[in-house]
Amino acid sequence: MKLPGEFLDKMRMLLGNEEYQLFLESYNKPRYYGLRVNTLKVSVDKFLNISPFKLRPVPWTKEGFYYPEEENPGKHPYYHAGLYYIQEPSAMFPGTILQASPGERILDLCAAPGGKTVQIAAAMRGEGIIVSNDISSQRIKALVKNIELCGVKNAVVTNESPEVLAVKFKGFFDKILVDAPCSGEGMFRKDESAARSWEKYKSSKCAAIQREILESADIMLREGGYLIYSTCTFSPEENEIIIAEFIDKHSEYETVKIPNKNGVEPGRTDWCGGRKEIANAARLWPHKLEGEGHFTALLKKKGKDETSCLINNCIKKTNKRNGENNSQYNNKLQGILEIYRQFEEENLNIRLEGNFELRGNYLYVTPGNLPDMSGIKVIKPGLLVGSFRENRFEPSHSFVISLKKEDVKRTIDFKADSREIASYLKGETIMEIGMKGLTAVCVDGFTIGWAKQTGEYLKNLYPSGWRKMV
Incomplete structure (x- = not known):
C-alpha cells in the first residue's frame, strides 16, 4: 500500500532506523480481524460451544477473538441476533481498561459507531447509566443500530457537542471515555482511505479539537472519577503531548498505570519532554502485537471517591412534552401503559419495570436519575419498547433483541x-x-x-x- 511520504519521514525520525524498518514491514502483513462476544446475550463459554468459526483469543480482552477473514461472521445469523460485535482487536483495548461496573454512570463522549459503548454496556449488565454521544448526525444512525442490535437497555444516545453536554452533566459521571477524533494513522493498514485522507486530518488540527473535548470531559467527571483517553493514531502531538498538557493545566489529575503485557508498550516519555508519568499510558504497535495502532491513557481525578453530582443536577426531568402540562402527559402515559400491560400479559412471561417515558407515540424505558435533558438533542432516551397506533401496541425490534427466549x-x-x-x-x-x-x-x-x-x-x-x- 502507498503511505504518505511525510508520514513515513516522521515515523522514521520518531522510531529510529531499526525499529522503523520493523514498523514498515508490518504494512506488508495482512490486517487482523476480530469479534467480541456480547455477554448481554450469551456467555463466552456458551458462544465458544456453538461458534462455527475458527477463533483464537485476543489477549487483552477476555470476550475478544480473532477470526480468519474468509469466515465473514458479519453475515451469520448469530450476528443478527446480537451474539457478537465485529471489532478491530486493538479497538477493544480502551473499553477493557475502563473496567465498567454495574450501577455506574458512564459517558462515551465520541461513541459512533458504538463498539466501545456496547462493550461498556455488557460489563454494566444493564445496571446504571451509559450516555452514548456523537456530534455527527450521519454517524449517529450506526450508533443507534449497534446499540439496538446488541440488546442494550440502559443507554441514552445524544447527538451533541461536548461543550453543550457539559452544561447539563457537571460532575455527573463516574467514568468518561474520550475515544477522540484523530488523524487515524493507526488505521492505515485496515483502511487505505485513511491514508489517503491523512493530509486533510493533520495532527495539529486534530489536537486542537482533542484539547477542547478533554476540557468538556473534565467538567462532567466527578471527583474520584476516571477519564480514559484513546486514539487510533501514532502522532505524539495527539497522544503523549496532549496528556502531558492536560495534566499541566489540571493538577487534580494523575495518570494510572496500564499494565505492559501481551505486546502492549508504555507511553513514550521521550516524545513529551521526559515526563515520567506518561509511561503509565499504553501504546499498541502493529509491529509488536496482532492489531492496529492505538494509544490509551487512564487518568484519575483526585478528590472524594463518593459521587459529587450536584443536587440540582440530579433532579429527575419533568414529564412535560410538546406543550403538554404534567397532568396531561401523566394521564396520557398512564393510558398508554394500560394498553402496554395488556400486551405484556398476552405475549410475555415477564413484567417490564423502570422509568417509562412517552415521546410522541413511542414508549421508552429510560435510566433513572438523569439530569434535566431539555435543550439536549436526545436521539434515544433508553430502550425503545414499542409504538402505539389506534390503541394498539406494536413492540419494537430492539425490544425483542433485548429479551430472552423464555421471556x-x-x-x-x-x-x-x-x-x-x-x-x-x-x-x-x-x-x-x-x-x-x-x-x-x-x-x-x-x-x-x-x-x-x-x-x-x-x-x-x-x-x-x-x-x-x-
Whole structure:
C-alpha cells in the first residue's frame, strides 16, 4: 500500500532506523480481524460451544477473538441476533481498561459507531447509566443500530457537542471515555482511505479539537472519577503531548498505570519532554502485537471517591412534552401503559419495570436519575419498547433483541443453518403452522426478531432496513 511520504519521514525520525524498518514491514502483513462476544446475550463459554468459526483469543480482552477473514461472521445469523460485535482487536483495548461496573454512570463522549459503548454496556449488565454521544448526525444512525442490535437497555444516545453536554452533566459521571477524533494513522493498514485522507486530518488540527473535548470531559467527571483517553493514531502531538498538557493545566489529575503485557508498550516519555508519568499510558504497535495502532491513557481525578453530582443536577426531568402540562402527559402515559400491560400479559412471561417515558407515540424505558435533558438533542432516551397506533401496541425490534427466549410466550426456534432463518432475515414469509399471535423468532435459542403467526404461516416483521438482500 502507498503511505504518505511525510508520514513515513516522521515515523522514521520518531522510531529510529531499526525499529522503523520493523514498523514498515508490518504494512506488508495482512490486517487482523476480530469479534467480541456480547455477554448481554450469551456467555463466552456458551458462544465458544456453538461458534462455527475458527477463533483464537485476543489477549487483552477476555470476550475478544480473532477470526480468519474468509469466515465473514458479519453475515451469520448469530450476528443478527446480537451474539457478537465485529471489532478491530486493538479497538477493544480502551473499553477493557475502563473496567465498567454495574450501577455506574458512564459517558462515551465520541461513541459512533458504538463498539466501545456496547462493550461498556455488557460489563454494566444493564445496571446504571451509559450516555452514548456523537456530534455527527450521519454517524449517529450506526450508533443507534449497534446499540439496538446488541440488546442494550440502559443507554441514552445524544447527538451533541461536548461543550453543550457539559452544561447539563457537571460532575455527573463516574467514568468518561474520550475515544477522540484523530488523524487515524493507526488505521492505515485496515483502511487505505485513511491514508489517503491523512493530509486533510493533520495532527495539529486534530489536537486542537482533542484539547477542547478533554476540557468538556473534565467538567462532567466527578471527583474520584476516571477519564480514559484513546486514539487510533501514532502522532505524539495527539497522544503523549496532549496528556502531558492536560495534566499541566489540571493538577487534580494523575495518570494510572496500564499494565505492559501481551505486546502492549508504555507511553513514550521521550516524545513529551521526559515526563515520567506518561509511561503509565499504553501504546499498541502493529509491529509488536496482532492489531492496529492505538494509544490509551487512564487518568484519575483526585478528590472524594463518593459521587459529587450536584443536587440540582440530579433532579429527575419533568414529564412535560410538546406543550403538554404534567397532568396531561401523566394521564396520557398512564393510558398508554394500560394498553402496554395488556400486551405484556398476552405475549410475555415477564413484567417490564423502570422509568417509562412517552415521546410522541413511542414508549421508552429510560435510566433513572438523569439530569434535566431539555435543550439536549436526545436521539434515544433508553430502550425503545414499542409504538402505539389506534390503541394498539406494536413492540419494537430492539425490544425483542433485548429479551430472552423464555421471556416470550410464543416462540419458534430455527437452526442457524436452516432455510427458514435465511428466509426470515431476507424478510420472506415462512410457511410454518403454529399457535396464532405475536411470536419471537429465535436462532438456536436466541431472539432475532418478531413475526405474527396466522396459524398457517409466519408473517415476517423483521425491519425492512435490516434485511439481508443476499
